Amino acid sequence: xxxxxxxxxxxxxxxxxxxxxxxxxxxxxxxxxxxxxxxxxxxxxxxxxxxxxxxxxxxxxxxxxxxxxxxxxxxxxxxxxxxxxxxxxxxxxxxxxxxxxxxxxxxxxxxxxxxxxxxxxxxxxxxxxxxxxxxxxxxxxxxxxxxxxxxxxxxxxxxxxxxxxxxxxxxxxxxxxxxxxxxxxxxxxxxxxxxxxxxxxxxxxxxxxxxxxxxxxxxxxxxxxxxxxxxxxxxxxxxxxxxxxxxxxxxxxxxxxxxxxxxxxxxxxxxxxxxxxxxxxxxxxxxxxxxxxxxxxxxxxxxxxxxxxxxxxxxxxxxxxxxxxxxxxxxxxxxxxxxxxxxxxxxxxxxxxxxxxxxxxxxxxxxxxxxxxxxxxxxxxxxxxxxxxxxxxxxxxxxxxxxxxxxxxxxxxxxxxx
Amino acid sequence: xxxxxxxxxxxxxxxxxxxxxxxxxxxxxxxxxxxxxxxxxxxxxxxxxxxxxxxxxxxxxxxxxxxxxxxxxxxxxxxxxxxxxxxxxxxxxxxxxxxxxxxxxxxxxxxxxxxxxxxxxxxxxxxxxxxxxxxxxxxxxxxxxxxxxxxxxxxxxxxxxxxxxxxxxxxxxxxxxxxxxxxxxxxxxxxxxxxxxxxxxxxxxxxxxxxxxxxxxxxxxxxxxxxxxxxxxxxxxxxxxxxxxxxxxxxxxxxxxxxxxxxxxxxxxxxxxxxxxxxxxxxxxxxxxxxxxxxxxxxxx
Numbered sequence: 001x002x003x004x005x006x007x008x009x010x011x012x013x014x015x016x017x018x019x020x021x022x023x024x025x026x027x028x029x030x031x032x033x034x035x036x037x038x039x040x041x042x043x044x045x046x047x048x049x050x051x052x053x054x055x056x057x058x059x060x061x062x063x064x065x066x067x068x069x070x071x072x073x074x075x076x077x078x079x080x081x082x083x084x085x086x087x088x089x090x091x092x093x094x095x096x097x098x099x100x101x102x103x104x105x106x107x108x109x110x111x112x113x114x115x116x117x118x119x120x121x122x123x124x125x126x127x128x129x130x131x132x133x134x135x136x137x138x139x140x141x142x143x144x145x146x147x148x149x150x151x152x153x154x155x156x157x158x159x160x161x162x163x164x165x166x167x168x169x170x171x172x173x174x175x176x177x178x179x180x181x182x183x184x185x186x187x188x189x190x191x192x193x194x195x196x197x198x199x200x201x202x203x204x205x206x207x208x209x210x211x212x213x214x215x216x217x218x219x220x221x222x223x224x225x226x227x228x229x230x231x232x233x234x235x236x237x238x239x240x241x242x243x244x245x246x247x248x249x250x251x252x253x254x255x256x257x258x259x260x261x262x263x264x265x266x267x268x269x270x271x272x273x274x275x276x277x278x279x280x281x282x283x284x285x286x287x288x289x290x291x292x293x294x295x296x297x298x299x300x301x302x303x304x305x306x307x308x309x310x311x312x313x314x315x316x317x318x319x320x321x322x323x324x325x326x327x328x329x330x331x332x333x334x335x336x337x338x339x340x341x342x343x344x345x346x347x348x349x350x351x352x353x354x355x356x357x358x359x360x361x362x363x364x365x366x367x368x369x370x371x372x373x374x375x376x377x378x379x380x381x382x383x384x385x386x387x388x389x390x391x392x393x394x395x396x397x398x399x400x401x402x403x404x405x406x407x408x409x410x411x412x413x414x415x416x417x418x
Numbered sequence: 419x420x421x422x423x424x425x426x427x428x429x430x431x432x433x434x435x436x437x438x439x440x441x442x443x444x445x446x447x448x449x450x451x452x453x454x455x456x457x458x459x460x461x462x463x464x465x466x467x468x469x470x471x472x473x474x475x476x477x478x479x480x481x482x483x484x485x486x487x488x489x490x491x492x493x494x495x496x497x498x499x500x501x502x503x504x505x506x507x508x509x510x511x512x513x514x515x516x517x518x519x520x521x522x523x524x525x526x527x528x529x530x531x532x533x534x535x536x537x538x539x540x541x542x543x544x545x546x547x548x549x550x551x552x553x554x555x556x557x558x559x560x561x562x563x564x565x566x567x568x569x570x571x572x573x574x575x576x577x578x579x580x581x582x583x584x585x586x587x588x589x590x591x592x593x594x595x596x597x598x599x600x601x602x603x604x605x606x607x608x609x610x611x612x613x614x615x616x617x618x619x620x621x622x623x624x625x626x627x628x629x630x631x632x633x634x635x636x637x638x639x640x641x642x643x644x645x646x647x648x649x650x651x652x653x654x655x656x657x658x659x660x661x662x663x664x665x666x667x668x669x670x671x672x673x674x675x676x677x678x679x680x681x682x683x684x685x686x687x688x689x690x691x692x693x694x695x696x697x698x699x700x701x702x703x704x705x706x707x708x709x710x711x712x713x714x715x716x717x718x719x
Contacts (some may be wrong), residue, residue, distance in 0.1 A: 013717060082446060082553035085713040091446040105551030108473055115469075122465040123554050 001094075003174060003206045004057040004080075008089035010230070011050040011075050049075040051230035052089070057223075059174075059204040062197065064211065064221030064238060066245055071227040073210045077101060077177045080208065095174020098124060100164060100181050107164065109153035113144060116152060117167055124171050134170050141196075142166035158186060165193055169200065176200075179210040182220065194220055214242050214352075246285075246352060246381045263374050267305055267361045271297040271336070273377035286353075286382040288403075289345055294378065296339040296357050304364040305331045309339045312356040315349075320401045328362075346405035348382035355379070453706050460555045470545070470562030474537070478566045493529060493574050497522055504649050513651045513682035515593050519581050520680070524648040526574035527675040531610040531668060532639050533567035538618020539625050539635050542712070546719045556712045557705070560618045564611060571607060578679065595681040606675035613667055613697045619704030626715040646672055652683050664689040667696040 050072040057063055065073050078084045080091060081099040099105075106123060107116050117138055121131030139145045142162040144155070152160060161181065168176065182193060197207055197220065211217050217224060217238065224241040226234045234241050263270045275283045276295045286292045294311055310324040323341060331337055339359070355378040361370045451459070479488060497518070504510045505517030512520035541563035542549065542556070549556065582594035594600070625631040646668040647655065655663050663669050664686075670693030673686035 079446060083550060084717060086446060086448050088448060092443065094443050096442070099552065102551055106548060108469075110473070110476060119466065119469040122463070122469060123552055125462065128465065
């Protein structure tokens with residue numbers, strides 16, 4: 001028996017310019033064309049945040065939900081939490097649904113822990129007596145026993161989080177909806193959360209866990225669903241789906257999708273940014289045992305231009321380094337050029353990286369500079385091809401933003417002792 | 419250690435609460451939930467009403483330096499001002515009752531309505547944080563938001579009794595009705611709240627879509643107050659306008675309240691019938707509209 005069956009679920013928003021949406025406008029439209037029902041629809045655009053999503057979840061499944069921003073992950077959770085109503089489809093489920101969607105949602109900072117527990121119990125339909133009985137356990141798990149009567153506004157964010165988790169998990173849930181929140185907080189508590197989730201999953205708790213953190217997904221989930229543009233693209237074994245997802249998403253070298261930055265001025269234009277192998281082949285990911293190149297294609301419109309390129313490499317939203325060309329290059333005549341930056345083998349860790357490219361142009365006889373920047377022009381994942389004999393080389397044990405292969409010297413200490 | 423204790427407790431719960439908790443199946447569909455089903459659901463969730471109400475009251479009076487002083491000052495200040503202007507300077511007739519007492523009585527009832535409408539109108543916006551995160555029947559929001567008005571009403575009722583006592587002590591006249599008919603006052607107050615909710619169901623949903631509602635509601639209510647016998651007596655309305663006045667559902671309510679507490683004027687039979695009829699109509703249609711439109715409104719919050 002499935003604990004959750006989702007069939008053809010869809011959510012459509014009509015996008016209306018908020019500023020236009022005043023009484024005046026809708027009244028005016030109604031006055032002008034009182035019988036025309038479409039009057040209001042005219043300016044509206046539709047947006048399907050979720051479209052025809054169907055899946056089933058068995059009790060005890062910890063289902064990871066992944067996908068790029070705007071894929072409908074949050075919409076799905078919101079519908080399941082009954083915060084928003086779907087436009088199409090239906091969901092059939094069993095048992096109490098609890099959600100852990102945002103830190104402190106459903107908590108009142110002015111009330112004490114005790115009162116908040118009772119309020120949440122009321123919202124979740126747990127009887128007062130039952131909730132009263134559970135208060136000690138909840139406080140114990142959250143490790144906030146001595147702060148029962150303290151208003152939550154005086155809690156640290158860690159205490160808040162622990163209490164939030166403890167409250168929902170102790171209300172006898174059958175389905176837990178969680179987002180990144182499960183993967184934040186201090187390491188010790190995270191460990192306990194995940195243990196608790198695993199334990200309850202064994203007793204039949206179903207978890208839907210939305211995250212961008214693939215490590216966390218692989219660590220916690222026993223099934224993964226990949227949402228893409230509002231529908232289910234793939235679903236199955238975590239390793240496989242995550243691999244697929246990362247390859248597909250990160251290999252898109254489409255700079256047209258980069259919204260910020262400036263990719264063209266009157267001297268030149270950045271045509272594309274790609275990841276290529278030593279032989280010039282397009283790559284979706286960077287194998288750690290090979291040198292790879294970030295290739296920037298540039299079209300210039302003037303002669304006698306000077307160019308200096310730079311590339312920012314970031315991972316998990318952190319800038320790791322900026323590599324600037326040490327030379328200023330001369331581009332004597334207009335035409336297409338390519339700039340290649342070599343990323344040496346054995347430098348990158350097993351992560352997804354993003355590349356921002358900037359090219360600064362100058363005319364030979366001027367001092368003014370004309371920069372072009374393409375933010376996140378390229379994203380790719382680096383993966384290990386072989387890690388012979390390396391200690392704890394599993395993908396999850398890797399830490400850090402880069403994993404350069406350093407030269408180690410191990411030798412007998414000279415001189416002293418013996 | 420902690421976790422094993424917890425799982426033990428879980429076992430107990432599933433054993434005792436198995437009947438209702440474990441096997442409750444639910445569906446989420448685009449199909450609208452009917453009003454009756456919604457009201458039933460609301461009843462199951464009624465406990466959160468108290469938390470919401472407590473929260474609203476706390477918000478109102480918390481972190482004010484003068485604290486309890488405001489409890490009395492807030493309703494009293496406008497009444498004292500109006501007494502000076504309407505009672506003293508304009509000499510408006512008040513059916514033989516001291517104007518201060520007359521106006522205090524009328525406006526307790528009116529304010530209960532007025533404050534509740536304003537609170538209910540803002541309610542969806544105000545609970546946005548919770549509404550967008552957790553599920554509960556949204557009807558709770560406007561209903562709970564009227565709680566602070568009750569407190570204020572209680573205070574004004576107390577004041578009314580005190581002022582009545584004062585006049586007895588000083589002038590030896592009992593203006594307050596002491597019979598059991600005074601018990602009709604709570605009925606009038608109840609009607610005022612129901613009408614406020616009825617209006618609030620409509621305005622709270624409108625307010626999410628059109629912020630204009632929040633801006634204009636105060637003026638609208640002010641106008642409504644002038645159309646209701648609060649600052650003047652019903653008896654001073656010319657005969658030919660009486661019918662018109664009885665179409666205002668608040669006329670009957672305020673008159674009933676004044677009649678039962680002060681014993682002035684006549685029992686507003688006809689006005690009351692129209693009050694009840696109009697209130698029920700707006701209440702039911704309002705709740706139905708609220709129920710239908712709230713989910714679309716939540717999308718916009």
